[in-house]
Amino acid sequence: MARERITRELYSELRQDAASKKDEAPLRNSILNVGLDRTALNYDSKVRNQHTFSIELKTGKATAQEKSGRCWLFAGLNTMRYRIMKDLKLKEFQLSQAYQMFFDKFEKANYFLENILDTLDQEKGSRIIMWLLDAPLNDGGQWDMFTSIVDKYGVVPRSEMPETYHSSNSRRMNSVLTLKLRGYAQELREMHRSGKDMDCLRGRKAEMLKEFYRLLTMFLGIPPDRFDFEYRDSDGDFHRDPGLTPLKFRDKYVAGELEDFVSIINAPTDDKPFGRTYTVQYLGNVEGGSPVTYLNVEMPLFKKLAVSQLQDGEPVWFGCDVGKFMFRDQGILDTGLFDYQGVLGTRLPLDKAGRLDYGESVMTHAMVFTGVNLPKDSIPDRWRVENSWSDKYGDKGYFVMSDEWFDQFVYQIVVRKKYLPEAMKEALGQEPIVLSPWDPMGSLARD
Numbered sequence: 001m002a003r004e005r006i007t008r009e010l011y012s013e014l015r016q017d018a019a020s021k022k023d024e025a026p027l028r029n030s031i032l033n034v035g036l037d038r039t040a041l042n043y044d045s046k047v048r049n050q051h052t053f054s055i056e057l058k059t060g061k062a063t064a065q066e067k068s069g070r071c072w073l074f075a076g077l078n079t080m081r082y083r084i085m086k087d088l089k090l091k092e093f094q095l096s097q098a099y100q101m102f103f104d105k106f107e108k109a110n111y112f113l114e115n116i117l118d119t120l121d122q123e124k125g126s127r128i129i130m131w132l133l134d135a136p137l138n139d140g141g142q143w144d145m146f147t148s149i150v151d152k153y154g155v156v157p158r159s160e161m162p163e164t165y166h167s168s169n170s171r172r173m174n175s176v177l178t179l180k181l182r183g184y185a186q187e188l189r190e191m192h193r194s195g196k197d198m199d200c201l202r203g204r205k206a207e208m209l210k211e212f213y214r215l216l217t218m219f220l221g222i223p224p225d226r227f228d229f230e231y232r233d234s235d236g237d238f239h240r241d242p243g244l245t246p247l248k249f250r251d252k253y254v255a256g257e258l259e260d261f262v263s264i265i266n267a268p269t270d271d272k273p274f275g276r277t278y279t280v281q282y283l284g285n286v287e288g289g290s291p292v293t294y295l296n297v298e299m300p301l302f303k304k305l306a307v308s309q310l311q312d313g314e315p316v317w318f319g320c321d322v323g324k325f326m327f328r329d330q331g332i333l334d335t336g337l338f339d340y341q342g343v344l345g346t347r348l349p350l351d352k353a354g355r356l357d358y359g360e361s362v363m364t365h366a367m368v369f370t371g372v373n374l375p376k377d378s379i380p381d382r383w384r385v386e387n388s389w390s391d392k393y394g395d396k397g398y399f400v401m402s403d404e405w406f407d408q409f410v411y412q413i414v415v416r417k418k419y420l421p422e423a424m425k426e427a428l429g430q431e432p433i434v435l436s437p438w439d440p441m442g443s444l445a446r447d
Helices: 010-019 023-036 035-039 042-048 071-088 097-118 127-134 143-153 171-193 199-221 246-253 299-311 339-344 352-357 403-409 422-427
Strands: 227-232 237-245 262-264 276-280 293-296 316-322 364-375 382-384 398-402 411-416 431-433
Touching: 023 035, 035 339, 071 097, 071 143, 071 246, 071 299, 071 316, 097 127, 097 143, 097 171, 097 199, 127 171, 143 246, 143 262, 171 199, 171 276, 199 339, 227 276, 237 246, 299 316, 299 364, 299 411, 352 403, 382 403, 398 403
Parallel strands: 262 293, 276 431
Antiparallel strands: 227 237, 262 411, 276 293, 316 364, 316 411, 364 382, 382 398
């Protein structure tokens, strides 16, 4: 079939048609002067989405990931600090995000190099190789990647490994370290092409990791291996716990039993039947750590699981597409926030499945549910969200999410297995379906 061009006649007709719609001129002028969002902003949305909730966990001051993509680490550590603050009667406390970042970067380097060794016979321009090289060391991650770091390296108070310039401003660090990894990949593949055996390649890889570790210390510092935990509780009493390692601190103070938690997704696409488990090829950070695994469930159960855990006084880690229908300054996430269709006079037809299938939406950000409003029959109408964008936005850093937004743009929650129905507990024992690396469910939270 012949391809068609835009002719001068067609262009003239289209221009005359647009210019003839005089009733659109005020809206066009508004969009041109103040932008689409301000023109389409729905005042009623601000009224509906109040920062009050029937269930609200008392959490600490909002954290700040600054100019880095560590939301998933912040969200994971924020779920843990809630229990520490409650148990130790602390007014404020943070776990070290730089510590987790250090070992995530170190393990990602090893994971990347192992993937390169696994694919030595792939053509340089193959889709797999190009995917591996695309972003071997960005800041993003997933819940199972977080637990893999905690399981292997523990956690430490933020005072033991504070923020550095490059933990909070990671762009230059990431560009330099990514350059190193791509150079390592080239070297290993050329060694293989020249006939070097695997023992030789692995020996060189060990040298690469040694150099990479040293470079990490230049950006993030040297992680502590032993420290004294000192704090003063809300009663004014001073406490000191000497000689702790990061693993001992985790075992003693952090809400343990990470294996009791499971990642639940809501992906209503035809290729992912509900009640099945999924994993993603080449997605991870710690070699030998917890594989990224999801259980896909329908929305009513998905939502019920999150409510149940909040009702029991425990926060919920979740992943979403945060950039959709968001009013950052007031901390509102609501599908009714902007009337794009009304202002533009056009339909925006994709549903949740269509957005996943056609590249319009993926999980981009991880946060924590710390409250929910249940006006009647335990049916939520809005959710309290602990973000990690500082206390400058929303209610001192906390956002409010409408239940409609939850339906459309929340893709993943992490809950204890005990809340699952028996049929879903049995489903967890299935062999996971392996998804391609570029599947939408392989996206990393990094906003």
